[in-house]
Amino acid sequence: xxxxxDIAAQLLDTGKLLEAQSWFQHILLNTDDELEERICENRLKxxxxxxxxxxxxxxxxxxxxxxxxxxxxxVVKLTSPDESLRGLAEQIFIKIHxxxxxxxxxxxxxxxxxxxxxxxxxxxxxxxxTICLKFRNQIxxxxxxxxxxxEGSCPIGRSGSQGSVVKP
Numbered sequence: 001x002x003x004x005x006d007i008a009a010q011l012l013d014t015g016k017l018l019e020a021q022s023w024f025q026h027i028l029l030n031t032d033d034e035l036e037e038r039i040c041e042n043r044l045k046x047x048x049x050x051x052x053x054x055x056x057x058x059x060x061x062x063x064x065x066x067x068x069x070x071x072x073x074x075v076v077k078l079t080s081p082d083e084s085l086r087g088l089a090e091q092i093f094i095k096i097h098x099x100x101x102x103x104x105x106x107x108x109x110x111x112x113x114x115x116x117x118x119x120x121x122x123x124x125x126x127x128x129x130t131i132c133l134k135f136r137n138q139i140x141x142x143x144x145x146x147x148x149x150x151e152g153s154c155p156i157g158r159s160g161s162q163g164s165v166v167k168p
Contacts, residue, residue, distance in 0.1 A: 001031050005039065012043065015092050017142050021047045050084060051142070058085060058143060060136065062152035072125070072155060076118040076132060078139060080148075089116035089139060096134045101127040125156055 008023035021044065028040040058080035065073050078089050093109040101107065105122030118135055120128045132154070140148075 001027055001033065001036055005036065008040075008043070012047065014095050015088050015138060015142060017047050017051055018144070019141075021051075050088075051144075058082070058148040060139060060148055060150050062136075062150075062154060064152075064155040071121070071123055073121045074119070074132065074155065076120075076136060078116040079114055080116075081114055086111055086114070086116040088142060089118075089135075092135055092138045093118060096131055096138070098127065098131070101131070107131055129154075129156065 004023060004027050008020050008027060011020035011023060024040045024043045024047070028037060028044070031037060031040070058078065061075075061077045061079070063075045063077070078086065080086060090109060090111060097107065097109070099107075102122060102124075105126055105128050106120070107128045108119045110117045110119070118132065120132055122128055
């Protein structure tokens with residue numbers, strides 16, 4: 001079970017709360033070790049507390065401007081009254097951010113007030129678009145389907161959202 005505990009802990013550390021919850025529940029049901037049971041129970045309590053906070057009213061907005069046909073400037077803004085959710089968004093960004101996009105592209109993350117903001121800019125679709133997609137997917141995985149409102153959509157169609165693009 002040690003290997004399974006390591007997997008569950010790694011998932012928890014990377015912000016994949018629902019997957020970590022599933023692993024800890026599986027371990028709890030299949031272990032005979034008292035220490036492992038206590039670890040799982042404590043982690044499950046922590047995860048439930050985090051999920052409850054994450055499911056508070058939150059909004060994920062995707063805005064883009066593309067006045068030039070070749071340039072794509074996007075902003076993914078997570079607005080939440082919950083500080084832990086904004087912290088989770090920052091942890092997700094740190095884990096997924098790789099500087100493998102083109103030299104004419106940029107990606108940045110900032111926290112302002114009750115918002116966590118991912119800004120992306122570039123001349124064409126490149127690796128920064130993958131960062132954006134992973135960021136949005138991991139936030140949504142943690143919030144659950146009913147955990148937030150979505151506004152806007154990806155200007156190049158890499159979004160599950162059915163909203164329209166919001167021009168800043």
